Amino acid sequence: MSLFGSLYVGASGLQTSQNALNTTAHNMANVDTTGYTRQQILLGTRSYNILSVNASSVAYQQTGLGVFYSQTRQVRDEFLDKTYRKESGRSAFYETNTQVIEEVEDLFGEFQGVEFSEALENLWTAIEELSKDPCKLTNQNLFVTRSKEFIQRAQLVYNGLSEQQDNLNTQVKTNVNTINDYGQQLVDINKQILKIETGGTENANDLRDKRNQILDELAKLGNISYSEDLYGVVTVKFEGIDFVRSDSVNKIELYQDNTTGFYTPYWSQLANYKTVNGEKVLDLDAARVYDPTQTISSDLNTDIGSTRALLLARGEKRATYHDMEDEEYYNTNISQSLLMNIQAEFDQLINKITTVINNVLKEAAESEPDTDYLKDENGKPYQMFEMIADDDNVGFTIGNIVINEDLVAEPALLSLRLQNGEEDTDTTQKLLDVLSEESYTLNPNLKTKTNLIKYYSSLISQVSNTGEANKEIAAAQAGAVNETFNSREQVLGVSSDEEMEFMIKFQNAYNASSRYINVIDEMMEHILNTLGR
Incomplete structure (x- = not known):
């Protein structure tokens, strides 16, 4: 090779080493940048010049033309990416459940000491006092007062549960809007990457970092799957349905129930309409993003994403005791x-x-049929509790109960003195018996019976046990996420020590190329000065 040709070899070394140093500096500058992926230089050899071809030679006589900068690639492990995203989505599911349970525990106020349990205990105490002296006005007044307090406290608790549903409903809307926003960002980034990488001379690594970060965040909101084509465009499925395509996004829509105000996410491209009472109504059955009756299981991957957890915890309605009457309906629509x-x-x-x-x-009133004992002026038995809407289909639900105002105004109407002048201790004993009789279960799936006084404690224990179970799962899942994250970081994360080694190596390579050029330059100068005379 000529000396001038050798200069080009040295120049290629200088140029390549400089590019490698720039990449290393870029890595060092982003060592703490969230979502940044370590970049790696790929070097290649330039084409060889063939000097002569001899059939008897083992190889051609060739001269090299130096090194060239092939590409800067990201160092990622696709398997670890997918594992991390799935596990982080599952972690978000159980973390959301745990947060909801903690809010329920705060609502019941068991750690504050003065909440619904006190009202229930006060009602029991009032009945006990009434049984001691059924005809004492103070005891009658206490019974009515505690009954009213009991209903008021119960309504506060139920309204608090409903408010929690409304809060979760707002979060559902926020999550869906975030999901749609991420989808649009992915489409925009796809277009930018396609534009940059079409020529095949440059990789849009920083854009790919941004896209990967969005996929990480999207995976926490729901179950996603994705793939990248040969042009660098990523397509995404959300809960098994096409979400992000190469140049468009199928956004999730929200249907709001007129009665509850609850949002139901659905796919507009799958939605059908049906006619009900002459009106065109959206049919959500085939278009729902999430099936509320689907069994939650890790094997089915139905425990992934905070959005599903929010929808599941919120439910589809305001539940009442009617939802417990049919065991199959309860298990399908309520229990989860x-x-x-x-x-x-x-x-x-x-x-x-x-x-x-x-x-x-x-x-008690009907036991004295020909008297006005515990009856109003129309001969109707006095009732402590009345329905707001006199509808047996609604029944005594929390939202349909009011205390009898006649008894509030005149508690003496509950005077438990029989026509013969005796105190009606049988009735007060029955009140104690029906509240202490162990013949009730929390739900159709439980066999352990309890009484109405201990029922609430059993309910609180159930909430606590559910919370502890979710906390344990959430903690275990967080550990799995951290382990996967650390494994992934070992691949894509930037190590300052390692980058310093690369920097020294490329700096030495740069210096070596520089000295090589100096040697060629001195040789040329010597030839010209010595032979040119």
Whole structure:
């Protein structure tokens, strides 16, 4: 090779080493940047010049033309990426459940000491005092007062559960809007990457970092799958349905129920319409993003994403004791929803207490058929609790109960003195018996029976046990996420020590190329000065 040709070899070394140093400096500058992927230089040899071809030679006589900068690639492990995203989505699911349960525990106020449990205990104490002296006005007044307090506290708890549903509903809307925003960002980034990398001379690594970061965040919101084509364009499926395509996004729409205000995410491209009472109504059955009746299981990957957890915890309605009457319906539609399950169980407690107290008073009145004992002026038995809407289909639900205002105004109407002048201790004993009789279960799936006084404690214990179980799962899942994250970081993360080694290596390579050029330059100068005379 000529000396001038050798200069080009040295120049290629200088240029390549400089590019490698720039890449290393870029890595060092982003050592703490979230979502940044370590970049790696790939070097290649330039084409060889063939000097001569000799059939008897083992190889051609060739001269090299130096080194060239092939590309700067990202160092990632696709398997670890997919594992991390799935596990982080599962972690978000259980973390969301845990947060909801903690809010429920705060609502019940068991750690504050003065909440619904006190109202229930006060009601029991009032009945006990009434049984000691059924005809004492103070005891009658206390019974009515505690009954009113009991209903008011119950309504506060139930309204608090409903407010939690509304809060979760707002979060559902926020999550869906975020999901759609991420989808649009992915489409925009796809277009930019395609534009930059079409020529095949440059990799849009920083854009790819941004895209990977979005995929990480999207995976926490729901179950995603994705693939990248040969042009560098990523397509994404969300909950098994096409979400992000090469140049468009199928956004998730929200249907809002007119009664509850609850949002239901659905795919507009899958939605159908049906006619109900002459009106065109959206049919969500085939278009739902999430099936609320689907079994939650890690094997089915149905425990992934905070959005599913929010929808599941919120439920589809305000549950009442009616939702407990059909075991199959309960198991399919209610049992998996944290708030609906608690609402149904709590409403069942209130329904049973109000119903049994009313029934005891009614039986006492009817036991004296030809008298005005415990009856109003129309001969109708006095009831402690009344329905706001007199509809048996609604029944004594928490939202449909009010205390009898006649008894509030005149508690003496509950005077438990029989026509013969004796105290009606049988009725007060029945009140104690129906509340202490162990013949109730929290829900159709439980066999352990309890009484109406201990029912609430059992409900609180159930919430606590559910919370502890979710906390354990969430903690274990967080550990799995951290382990996967650390494994991934070992691949894509920037190590300052390692980059310093690369910097020294490329700096030495740069210096070596520089000295090589100096040697060629001195040789040329010597030839010209010595032979050129």
